Amino acid sequence: MPYQLHYWPTIQGRGEFVRLALEAAGADYVDVARLPEGEGGGGSALGERLDDPEAARPAFAPPFLVDGDIVVGQTAAILLYLGPRLGLSGVGESDGLWTHQLQLTIADAVAEAHDTHHPISVGAYYEDQRDAAVQRAKAFREERIPKFLGWFERVLQRNPAGSQHLVGDTLTYADLSLFQLVDGLRYAFPKASARALAATPAVERLHANVKRRQRVHDYLQSPRRIAFNEDGIFRRYAELDG
């Protein structure tokens, strides 16, 4: 049975962290909401599944993953579940926990990147919160991007197994997620992220290394990879970069 990923069909969003793990491992999966509507796809079918009154353990929001009887929501929890099954969480409990800790910090950075364009309300338009967005984006560019990437740089530099990976000497979902975070920051904040990455060479190298892994490369070139756009988490608005 292929894994079923349920996520919004027109954005990378948080679902992309799960897609990348499944793709990098060559796992058999279906991105359900991207199927034709006649086969259960589409955003409204996803919304209905999310609000299923029969679900004993409903998800708060997409993404959620279905694997037989298991239904799990929250991006980091999905990766916690998939990690050992896909061979993407290092070796043993200690590595698995460290991989998860890294993922949670990436999730924090992603949430902050989102809030640069929605600092007041997720329910309101960007245009109606642009002034606050400009202020929040400035703080994010000047304080938060360097702080997050600087920490990942230290993690890479201090890895006893070398700075090619965040955890030990093999690929984990934390590497894939850091690739995605950097990719998103480069899309949304091309100037600010170029400055930050100049000070974090190991992070920049990890991004390049992940990108040229065969399965990741093939995925990124395929129609399965949705392009960044201004409905997702990482949005390019010129007034928010600088």
Next chain:
Amino acid sequence: MPYQLHYWPTIQGRGEFVRLALEAAGADYVDVARLPEGEGGGGSALGERLDDPEAARPAFAPPFLVDGDIVVGQTAAILLYLGPRLGLSGVGESDGLWTHQLQLTIADAVAEAHDTHHPISVGAYYEDQRDAAVQRAKAFREERIPKFLGWFERVLQRNPAGSQHLVGDTLTYADLSLFQLVDGLRYAFPKASARALAATPAVERLHANVKRRQRVHDYLQSPRRIAFNEDGIFRRYAELDG
């Protein structure tokens, strides 16, 4: 060897979710930064430990937990580690994953509660972002508190083992964390949370039930429980409630 919890010594903050789990389980632990300075306590010693250049796996921010050779940061990852050891994550992989998923959603709500008073920058004073805070708090009160508490109400109502607990029929760290979230919301937004809780009776009952558990009760009455204050995550500013 007692667990060592490292967290800011003058606030509940994110460390409180760990304190509650340790206290509710009657675990042997030391809240290191609350020791006298001569014994390694104090905020500056915590800062130094956080910036330890020798740490191969440094934490991004407090809290972090030390258990022998294991050092783990990120509140939800600490609870993931402690859960099975303290008997607070249900039965089996499926319950453990669900407990963690609930915790991650509580963490999202906590981050949003924080951002009501710091919508622009964590590095700037509240007074310098009050206008945006008033706007963000309005959206949080009107949309987000009801959405989060409504979801937890559904989770409780649909629990096949009954609405006394979020997971199965025993106490988990998710119950303790939901108690803390509700406690914080009641402190910071007394009017808005009273309205929301009127529509989520099972959530309100869970809060009351956790509060009267013997060990939790004893902890809350003890000097180990730091009072809510305006340096923490949940802050009472009259202009943000309504």
